[in-house]
Amino acid sequence: DGGITQSPKYLFRKEGQNVTLSCEQNLNHDAMYWYRQDPGQGLRLIYYSQIVNDFQKGDIAEGYSVSREKKESFPLTVTSAQKNPTAFYLCASRVTGELFFGEGSRLTVL
Amino acid sequence: QKEVEQDPGPLSVPEGAIVSLNCTYSNSAFQYFMWYRQYSRKGPELLMYTYSSGNKEDGRFTAQVDKSSKYISLFIRDSQPSDSATYLCAMSLGGATNKLIFGTGTLLAVQP
Numbered sequence: 001d002g003g004i005t006q007s008p009k010y011l012f013r014k015e016g017q018n019v020t021l022s023c024e025q026n027l028n029h030d031a032m033y034w035y036r037q038d039p040g041q042g043l044r045l046i047y048y049s050q051i052v053n054d055f056q057k058g059d060i061a062e063g064y065s066v067s068r069e070k071k072e073s074f075p076l077t078v079t080s081a082q083k084n085p086t087a088f089y090l091c092a093s094r095v096t097g098e099l100f101f102g103e104g105s106r107l108t109v110l
Numbered sequence: 111q112k113e114v115e116q117d118p119g120p121l122s123v124p125e126g127a128i129v130s131l132n133c134t135y136s137n138s139a140f141q142y143f144m145w146y147r148q149y150s151r152k153g154p155e156l157l158m159y160t161y162s163s164g165n166k167e168d169g170r171f172t173a174q175v176d177k178s179s180k181y182i183s184l185f186i187r188d189s190q191p192s193d194s195a196t197y198l199c200a201m202s203l204g205g206a207t208n209k210l211i212f213g214t215g216t217l218l219a220v221q222p
Binding site for chain 2: 100
């Protein structure tokens, strides 16, 4: 089945640690996105990539980093510089207008 | 002012009711309009996608776009408990710009 796979589903991190969230898609989509979702704030764009080896900052990129070495993969690293990292993270891909989302990764900082 | 405004709810209705969910927006250049449904602890899934003013129907769901008023709606007929979820509106500019702007989502509960 085609789709977007995010892992891990749940992740706990101590303050000061970097963590990497995985996102893999087999939809053959060029564009991939990372969103953060917090209660009452909707989805906010962190980073996006239109093609391999290229990516752009979204609205809230500070404290995050990404790479796009393969078309299928767009991992997100939440660094220790991110001041409030506890959130639900969503990866998405897109071919024309609509976004297809993964199941999300919930990160909790202890 | 936010680019997209959506009432967060929660909205509670009895089974079988007609539900109306709404979003307003400020950027008249938006061309593409979408509604996503998101169950608790899951990723959003696309329900409806339209790029013109007027109505688009799909089963029990109708999406309505009024570009002159900068207002979009999603109607759910004969609502079911399985419709209980958060509904997110989203919109984007046309052409090469791919960024989607999302509303904050409306939490809907359909009571059996």
